[in-house]
Amino acid sequence: MAARLSGAGQPIHWATTWVLALVVFVIYTVDRLLDIRKPDMLPTARHTFHRRHAPLLWKVVAGAAGLALLLTFWLPGSVIKFGLVLGVLCAAYVALVFRLPARHPALLAKEPLVALFFTAGVWGSVWAQRPSVSAVDWTEALMFLGIAFQNLLLFSVMELQEQLTVPQFSLATYWGPLRCDQLMRWLTFLVVASAFFVCFTTDDRFAQRSAFIQAIMSLVLYVIQRYPAYFSKNERYRWLGDGVFWLPLLVL
Known part of the structure; x- marks a missing residue:
């Protein structure tokens, strides 16, 4: 929808959607797999599932990350530059959340930050391939x-x-x-x-x-x-x- 909205007749590169989907899956799953290592994490159904299948999920994450990296070679340079910046910010966020205690004040930014990262990934990957917005x-x-x-x-x-x-x-x-x-x-x-x-x-x-x-x-x-x-x-x-x-x- 974002691609059609910002450029009628100007399709985005085919690899964009696949890389975005794979990366979202990797970030979400790694976030859960790191969460289950915290001793004070509540045993929700989602976390219980990730704990039970952790070895398999780590392999799936590695495969998805490898495929996303391979597909990156087909992406336009502008998308790669944008993705590197956003990727570093997302990785820093996940690492920070993993290290913080369960009730650290910085965790209050989780909802707005995740919404911002998600929106930036969806729309930014399209806008990086457009001459204007x-x-x-x-x-x-x-x-x-x-x-x-x-x-x-x-x-x-x-x-x-x-x-x-x-x-x-x-x-x-x-x-x-x-x-x-x-x-x-x-x-x-x-x-x-x-x-x-x-x-x-x-x-x-x-x-x-x-x-x-x-x-x-x-x-x-x-x-x-x-x-x-x-x-x-x-x-x-x-x-x-x-x-x-x-x-x-x-x-x-």
């Missing part, structure tokens, strides 16, 4: 950033409600569910308002459709937020909350 591109990228942050903050709040003893240190535990709820409402409002702004300020039909689909993504997260009891059953909020990032397929 329009105001509509920036607006929709910021909408995506808001949705990613809303997603992560929602998960933190839901996890806080699930774990009645010693919850993981996050913005949800620091601010409290009520303040987080207010922030997520504002994020939804800003994303929807931005969608209307895009629709009324551009004649680009694809830009309008992509803004509309992002508004739906944010509204789905808002519905989960409004009905936590229902969506907490069998971790429905995780499947649907992460599933919203597949909705842009509808406009392609």
Whole structure:
């Protein structure tokens, strides 16, 4: 969606999407595999899975990283330069989180930083292959950033409600569910308002459709937020909350 939005008739290099997908998988999995080494880490279902299959997952991570490195040789130079900078920042973040104690104040930046890294990877890998970036591109990228942050903050709040003893240190535990709820409402409002702004300020039909689909993504997260009891059953909020990032397929 980001590629089509910022350059009609200018496809990005085919290796970009594959490298991005592999790297996201590697970062996420390594983060979990490092988490399970902490003695004070709560045994969530995700961490239990990674602990049980750690030897196999390390091999899969190595294979994915090797394939991503191989595909890098086909990427444009601008994407490689951008990726190196973002990769160093992500690696530094993962290393820092692993070394910090469970309730260190720096961990409060987890949700906004992860949202920023995720958004930068998706949109930056496209923009690195474009001669210019329009105001509509920036607006929709910021909408995506808001949705990613809303997603992560929602998960933190839901996890806080699930774990009645010693919850993981996050913005949800620091601010409290009520303040987080207010922030997520504002994020939804800003994303929807931005969608209307895009629709009324551009004649680009694809830009309008992509803004509309992002508004739906944010509204789905808002519905989960409004009905936590229902969506907490069998971790429905995780499947649907992460599933919203597949909705842009509808406009392609």
